[in-house]
Amino acid sequence: MATKEKLPKTHDNGFYEIRMESIGGLGANVAGKIFAEAGVLGMGFNGVTFSSYGAEKKGSPVKTFVRFCDARQAIRIAAPVEFPHLLVVFHDTLIATGMAVTHGVTHETTVIVNTRHPLAQVREQVGLCGGGLGVVDAIGIAVEEKSRPNTVLLGAMTRASGFMDPDAVRKAIATELGKYPKMLKGNLRAFDRGYRELELEEFACGLEHPPEPPPRYVSPLGYENAPMGGAVVNPGNTAFRDLTPSRIGYIPHFFPEECINDGHCEYTCPDYCFVWEPGVDRKGKKGMVNKGIDYRYCKGCLRCVEACPTTALRTAVEDEEYVKEHTVPQLGREEW
Secondary structure: OOOOOOOOOOOOOOOEEEEEEEEOOOOHHHHHHHHHHHHHHHOOOEEEEEEEEOOOOOOOEEEEEEEEEOOOOOOOOOOOOOOOOEEEEOOOHHHHOOOOOOOOOOOOOEEEEEOOOOHHHHHHHHOOOOEEEEEEOHHHHHHHHOOOHHHHHHHHHHHHHOOOOHHHHHHHHHHHOOOOHHHHHHHHHHHHHHHHHOEEEEEOOOOOOOOOOOOOOOOOOOOOOOOHHHOOOOOOOOOOOOOHHHOOOEEEEEOHHHOOOOOHHHHHOOOOOEEEEEEEOOOOOEEEEEEEEOHHHOOOOOHHHHHOOOOOEEEEEOOHHHHHHHOOOOOOOOOO
């Protein structure tokens, strides 16, 4: 039986397709499940969702895909979404990190970005000529409502899609968070604010721009030329990795005048964010002194705050200007 609801647009294969670009910890995988459940169980579409992410989970790139079609149509495709109708970028820093999050955008695409920057600036950053663009401060709203950024972005997605029923999405959120009743009200408020506070504009472009397809990595090594013994010829390096998109609104603030240089923060930090140099401590003794935090490697887990025996480390709401002013570069990299 066909649904009474109609999809506003589809590709030639009959699908309305969504891609979410995120980092582990921001909730894209859960958002995909909630959105798909709302469309299938709440509105009668046929649909599917799945995600791709690394074993590290938090801090690793995440791509979540959702497809909707008429209830009478079978879904026999499990390929990633390359040319989305709706593209959701869960953190604006992902655009600048060279992760190719905007590949496949066409004039038929609506792009939603979680950002505090004005829409005009984000449009230039995305390079959007024609199509839709929406911005919303999902992390700021999530901090205020004590929720998660994904529920804010679910509200923005619902409005930007033009066909999803807000009540169906709210019901799916309630089902997902049913085992956490204390969290439900805040997340529903966050959803409503994401729906209302999304700043959305449509841009017309009379030029034909062929969309840039997502890059497909093809290994130069195969069974005939693979190195002996399974040697890793391209080992990874985290020295140039920026974990800023992993943060969900909070960072540690460092107060050096209260630091006793005990090293508890260093021991507990999973990403070696703290910069230590030879110096003289408050008691006049020579030794290694904590100079501060390189926020490029900080994903906001706040374990250092929990481990600190003094108040030298305190939880604070993330502020972009504070981060730029107070980051202490390490490994010889002075640029931000």
